[in-house]
Amino acid sequence: MVDAVQRTWAPGLAGERGAQRRGLHRFVRRRSTIAFVMCLPLIVIIAGLVAYPALYSIYLSLLNKAQTRFIGLGNFTFLLSRDVFWMVVWQSAVFALSAVFFKALIGLITAHLINNLPTKGQRKWRGMLLVPWVIPLALSSLGWWWLFDPTHSAFNWLIKLFGGDEIPWLSDPYWARFSVILVNVWYGAPFFLIMYLAALKSVPEQLYEAAAIDGANAWQRFLHVTLPMMRNIIAITVLFSLIVTFANFDIVQIMTAGGPRNMTHVFATYAFMLGIRSGDIPLGASVSLFMFPILAIAAVFILRGVRRRGREIG
């Protein structure tokens, strides 16, 4: 009897299993599934190394110094009452905005210069100009520190050789600000260069031809053809660079460690000083998170603009 039932049911079961297999096969063959599976390693990395630390630092920023008690926004309100913190906010803004501006400007100019070179020479220049971006930042910052060394600066040696006065690159707070911004520009400009060069190459030649027929000069072609076609790339590179520059740590930490008189501290170095050196990890976490909402809002607006322009072009 049992055998009979099993026999009766067996064809049905086999059919069901076959249908399941076909369903699974279809599911695996679906493009979205393949895309998901291929993205999975990246998703795991981002979840583990970006999302989890970010959420954990938000959690930390809501605790007291001993990390034993939840104090809500206490760390943030405390920071808002500190003079040094406001100085750090100001310095971070000056550092990031001026560095990004000059990186974008230098990147744009050099991208144009390289784009106008013969193809053979272009590759050589492109490779050479990318070198600052390829060298590990900690190493290049150390090299710059030697050039600016407070006592034995190589730059000052050269200046003195030509009869000039020594410049207090790192011991005067204003020169120190200039120096750290300069190094950031040197390091970051190649990123803009390569992005802008790619954007320039994607501008259809017909547009320039049409503009030339209409009698547009070089400046007008740049203003009315190149720039509008590059707007999305400019917006995205500026956004990326702003985020990275606001979070910069290596350059300032190696060259000035925030001094003299705290006048070169940026968010990351100040957070390190409070969190690791002074042992107040929740307060350090609060400092590092301070720019998050501002940058997030900026990102939303910039990316919305990019999407809108993309739709217009499409």
Add this chain to the structure above:
Amino acid sequence: MRRSNLTRRHVLKTAALGSAALITAPYVSGVHAAGSLTLGCWDHWVPGANNALTKLCTQWGEKNKVDVHIDYITSQGEKDKLTAAAEAQAGTGHDIMSHRDWNIQVHQRVLEPVDDVVNQLIKTHGEISPVAEYLAHIKGTWRGVPTTVGAQVKPCASRLDLYKEHAGIDLRDMFPADEAKYDKAKTDKWDWDLYLSSAEKLFKAGYPVGLPMGQASDAVDWVGALFNSFGVVMVDDKDNIKIDSPETRQALEYLKKLMAVNPPEVYAWDDAGNNRWLISGKGSGIMNPPSAWAVAKRDNIKVAEQVWHHPMPKGPKGRFVGQLPQFYGVWQFSKNKSAAKDLLLHISQREAVAQLVDASYGYDLPSFKSLYDLETWKKVEPPLGTAYSYPPRGDEVTSIAGRPARPEVGAQIYNQAINTVMVAKFTQGNEKLDDVIKWASNELEGTLRA
């Protein structure tokens, strides 16, 4: 019904006696549990100095059948502090970790009490440094065992020839390499006024002293010592902000004159800046352990031959020197606490300390005054006796910037370098004295949050 004799008073009394007995009880080794032991130790800058510690630990491990493994972690870029912070957060890592300066305070909640070890050491070696006690004896419990390795003070390291030639001061005569020969009449003359007048002469001669005024520890330490000798209190032990005082004004006015005869780049110096200044032959004096001298011995022997370590100048409230002890902490999550404590006791014995001090050419300074008579400080040269007065001698007292504020507050004051930023604002930034003091009061108020 029979009433119990056990009253609340009885319980409390018994508990108190029990605790006292536990704290004062001699340390009893429980190492026979064996197993393995891992140490995260500060990576010594003196070539070969790590080997002495490794040798001591290996010998102890072989004797006690414990497998000892040491990771030497550099303090460059605060990597040792980052490692300690990561292990404390993760609740896993080495059994023993070395902690510089304020790190015992920072991690006190996850550090095992080591009263048994430290009390045993005090019993053996006598009085312990008040700075070590301030940093590691927290609410009546020792959370760290003072190390020999890496612990230091920062007295004067001056050029004998330049002081004699340009300032007319014979430092070897003033501070001979034998404390018994110290002449109070001569040593008393070495005060901040004499320091300033000699610094002015040396500046005019083209060999300025080099006193860092950045935010690194060398700067914070010497300014802390000067503040103490002028009687400046930033925050007292009851959380009262005391920075607005005649002593602070007097100290800052003095510093204005002193910083004017320093090279202008001192505001950007890290902890190596003053060393390089002395080694280069440009400078006549710094405030530092014998590390600058040791490098000069290798790289510029002519300078090394003229460097003499000696006590700090005296101020109206005494003679102070900045001290930076280091500690070994046993994590609460350590799997072999008993063996860890036994090892720490072993490497803190006089014979072990002598080996460690010798391996560092006298740089490492134990936290017990009774150990300042080790041979190394008498014999290192050139010149013979240069490091004799590196350990505090005579009336010199060890201190740390931030004290006497409670240590949680002191850690903030020290690590945010409030003292040197104050001085830099006044001397380099030319801000008004009242504004500087107002700024410092505001910052100190912020540290009280701790």
